[in-house]
């Protein structure tokens with residue numbers, strides 16, 4: 001009798017042990033991303049998993065295919081220009097006043113703009129902070145009338161389908177105040193089109209890859225600086241996100257698969273009859289929460 005009871009306990013124990021091992025095996029394999037065993041403990045770890053997956057999604061690479069983003073970097077004294085409090089307030093207000101005047105423009109003049117201005121604007125965008133200083137952006141600047149025509153053709157064809165079929169009533173309804181549709185003359189009228197590509201990773205000539213961390217956030221910050229530099233230089237832009245046009249534009253402009261089109265900005269002077277929607281911006285107390 002006793003023997004019989006012990007036998008049942010033994011089988012039950014063995015069953016629990018095997019089930020536990022099996023669950024552990026399944027869980028640890030699920031959280032293993034190409035040799036990196038990441039325990040899904042919090043949001044940061046989830047972010048890292050998403051980043052690693054994002055970077056590696058285009059191929060089944062071994063860890064050996066990747067190299068560190070930066071080598072050894074020596075540190076130097078920070079150059080810091082300390083301002084008085086009054087000066088800081090003045091400058092903060094001045095900068096706000098400057099940016100408050102920026103508007104998205106959808107009607108451009110064909111008046112030409114010096115390439116030197118555009119190059120310096122792009123240099124400003126390139127000063128943005130980026131995850132592990134990976135600088136995951138490529139700015140393609142198009143002034144060729146022929147390529148602008150091709151870009152317009154690709155975008156208008158796709159946007160017609162977007163407006164008629166993909167976006168739906170709510171989305172197209174929300175866009176009504178902006179009087180937009182799939183006809184986009186600004187794509188050929190503006191002297192420059194700047195296409196901001198997000199680099200998911202970079203590739204060296206020897207095939208080795210560098211991981212680009214938080215490329216989405218880094219690119220967005222860089223484009224923010226670009227937009228404010230365009231405005232500061234006395235020009236206008238339109239922040240646009242041509243839906244479903246990324247692959248065709250990437251291929252037209254000869255960009256690699258590791259780059260994804262994020263934002264396209266026509267840049268130039270506004271058309272003399274240019275109108276903009278009379279929008280109001282949220283006041284400070286609606287965009288800021290303070291804990292003192």
Ligand SMILES: Cc1cc2nc3c(=O)[nH]c(=O)nc-3n(C[C@H](O)[C@H](O)[C@H](O)COP(=O)(O)O)c2cc1C
Nearest residue numbers: 102103104105106178180238239240241242276279
């Ligand atoms: C991510 C993003 C995508 C946008 N996409 C478009 C677009 O495809 N077409 C367009 O006409 N405007 C687009 N806009 C411009 C917004 O409509 C515009 O910024 C908003 O109406 C506020 O106007 P303001 O920029 O003049 O302050 C986009 C803006 C952002 C930030």
